Amino acid sequence: MMTSTIILYSIVAVLSLVGAGLVRWLSDRPVKHEEYSPDEMLDELENAFAERETIEIFTTLEYLPMLFERVHLTTDAGFPEHQVAALLHRISNQRPRVIRSALFPIEIKKVNSDVELQWIRPTEDRVHMLVTAVPEVIKALSEEAEKLPAATIGS
Structure with missing residues (x-):
């Protein structure tokens, strides 16, 4: 009985010393407080969250490669040709009147964003597509769609 009491007191003493050392070590560590100016915070927010717009395009399957090539x-990065080819294959093999979507990460002017596509094929040869992306991509798609004879831009 006496031995177990001594062992118990020894364990409590060692744990107390370890706990006190841990408390002292944690309290001595410097706390990092970084101060940012309002301009730095606004710059960070501008780079972190890209503005996005949506365009609605009605076109035929044959003109989709031109639209995707423009994107x-x-x-600057993202939406590579092999993904474009896979997307075109996916759209062309899709049954009519079924809604599908895809999301592709991109980079423009060192800002990460994405291109979100949602489409339906109302008939065998037509595609109704909503594209949500940064304004640069939407502007490029709008310009390209205006050149195409069988494309209509919705609002």
């Missing part, structure tokens, strides 16, 4: 050329 590819507008971006």
Whole structure:
């Protein structure tokens, strides 16, 4: 009985010393407080959250490669040609009157964003597509769609 009491007191003493050392170590560590100016915070928010717009395009399947190529050329990174080819294959093999969507990460002017596509094929050869992306991509798509003979831009 006496031995177990000594062992118990020894364990309590060692744990107390370890706990006191841990408390002292944690209290001595410097706390990092970074101060940012309002301009720095606004710059960070501007880079973190890209403005997005939506465009509605009605076109035929044959003109989709031109629209997607324009998106590819507008971006600095993302939306590579192999993804464009896979997307075109997916859209062309889709049954009519079924809604589908896709999301592609992109980078424009060192800002990360994405291109969100949602489409439906009302008939075998037509595509009704909503594209949500940064204004640069939307502007490029609008310009390209205006050049196409069988494309209509909705609002």
